[in-house]
Amino acid sequence: MSRLPAGREKFTRRTAAPVTQATDGERYVAIVATSTLPASQQAVRSSIGLKLLMAGSGLIFVGYVLLHAYGNLMVLGGADTFNNYAHHLRTFGQPMLPYGGLLWIVRVVLLASLVLHAYSAFTLWGRANGARSTKYAVKKNVAASLSSRTMRFGGVALLLFVIFHILHLTTHTITPQGKQPTPYDNVVNSFDKWWLVLIYALAVIALAFHLTHGVWSASQTLGLTNTATSRARAKIAGHFVGALVATAFLIPPLAILFGIVD
């Protein structure tokens, strides 16, 4: 009891017995049992709390990449369809939103999600390294899937790709395609270069791996997989989302590279 910080030790009028609470939550108190929770450990954000942050922000990304991949498919409709789509993204919600308002809302939400996702990932990564400072001489991965084992470095690769992608097609800081008049020209004159398609294709494959484990892992972290059936479903959902997003993202650049769209 003495180790608990001030304010966490209370006395009820009814029993006059010390009531100890594990957290700030007011609803449940243990009258018989005293928590052995050291005060120093309460200040640290719990590993499951960090996982929940990662799962929640990850699901925002899942929703975003699905919409982004769908939007990219507009390029198959030709210059007018794609340019209209790009324009409509900016006029969406007018006059209640200013020009480009929706895009800025999305950007702020994505940036916030990215900060939370990366913060929780790097914190947990650091804790995991600290949890086994001496490695095994021999260690086999017998149950781990490839997608689960590539989450961390794959995530870093995706972060680097996102930076490149924004510099390429959002800010036009990196312009292998040269200066182009319309969004359609920007896309088509980028992906007629094989090496640019290769960079994007590798990133999309990394994303597919990340989503395959990520969707399942988020379901588990959110506590939605309490049975063998729901676990199997979450894994199938992960594979489905990974494959769907990868396919939808790969179609436009490959169609441009092979001259189906020009």
Next chain:
Amino acid sequence: MNLTLKIWRQDGPKARGELVTYQVADISPDMSFLEMLDVLNERLNAEGKEPVAFDSDCREGICGMCGLMISGEAHGPEKTTTCQLHMRSFKDGETITIEPWRADAFPIIRDLVVDRSAFDRIIQAGGFISVNTGSAPDAEAILVPKPNADRAFVAAECIGCGACVAACPNASGMLFMGAKVTHLGELPQGQPERAMRVQAMVATHDGAGFGGCTNIGECSHACPKGIPLDVISTLNADLRKAKSGRF
């Protein structure tokens, strides 16, 4: 069978350890893994050398005392405890690397023996139900639906051997913790302290230096009792509900 063993030798908690190579000959395939180590230790004793320290107790696969990392797999290649692993699972002439559980939360005491009292502290923090002594009700006085009883029983099979931590790439203790949270959370007697239990156990787990779960599944695969991964889902859900006051 003739085998080459590479065994982690470490004189004490602070001492530097190293893998030492031993040859053992004429090992019966019907010996358990620990009996094979007993044979080695008898020889080391006869030669006046320090025997290899390792944990074991019941040797029936139910106490959770034994546990070795055998060629990179917790409890070796079979889904059982080290004491119930037999030498027929290995090939004649094979080289076997034997290491202790590696986790900073399980400091090495000597050779292959680790201190797993971090698990005890997690249980002490919340892995219990409170009852008044002297008036224990009949066990069957409160009805428990069959599916809940079954799931509680599966989770209660955990023997606390630590193989989940040893096999986890993050050295996380969440399968162990999830098993206890699920075991008590499925039963009526576990409800009053449910919110406090999960928060206290998770905080103690994190404070002991275990890593976080990344839902990879090595733990469940290594578990000699086959505790399924869904206990971690229940653990996560319980913590989320406890934090948001929804119990």
